[in-house]
Amino acid sequence: MLCQTFGVNHIKRGAPIRPVPAGSYLLGDAFDEGYPFDGEGPQRHVELAEFDIDETPVTNAQFSVFADETGYVTDAERYGDSAVFHLAVSAPRDGVLGAAAGAPWWLRVRGADWKHPGGELSDLSDLADHPVVHVSWTDAAAYASWAGRALPTEAQWEAAARGGLVAARYAWGDELTPDDRWMCNIWQGRFPTANTREDGWLATSPVRTYPANGLGIYDVAGNVWEWCADAFTPTPPEPPGSRPLPIVHEERRVTRGGSYLCHDSYCNRYRVAARTGNTPDSTTGNCGFRTVSAL
């Protein structure tokens, strides 16, 4: 009853949800295609109780309701800068404060935050239905708490993303572009300098641009990474379970799904088993989140 009340409350705030049935879900990489240090395998069964999940990543419009109601200030707003992909910067020249070591396509841009995803010269015009970005794990958890919900555990996220398919490579099957159709927003061309935009988008795309998976859930591959509740370890949770792993201070949190920057040559983590992590205070222009019903 409690979850139902929270679910109704959340719908009032404009986030459609989809049920994910209880069951035993086979998770992990069936093709041995993951990066060895990511811990996508071995495959394992996880028992999950029924839950519901946001149909899409949380959008800028939805996050705006939260920020307006609560006055919440995100981590990036407090920092005064955030990480923007170099081709997505919209800032004066002196607004670029530096580049990431080892990943020079990530620029630290003054004034970049969820309301200014490219920097000081950008805003949310035409982006209301794009996923919110430049939100830390802490920000995402705050939104989820406000909505009476939770961040998905990693097991919940993957079970939902698989859309009823068993051991498939992607959320829609085993082919990346069935009938030459793009099913998600990733990178085409030569990373990180030349994006041919065959899927239509350089950076974020509106949610629901590509088909839903078999459970009616959108945008689980590409577009933006999504924070999960769990601490990230380079091996799958052992023993596997539906509860988040205990979190140690400053330990990385799991992110899932890949983003508009993923490309086979660089980061093929748009596969449904793929996983990585980031520190909970990290904010970037390609990471957002969605929520699930609270346990």
Ligand SMILES: [Ca+2]
């Ligand atoms: Ca794209």
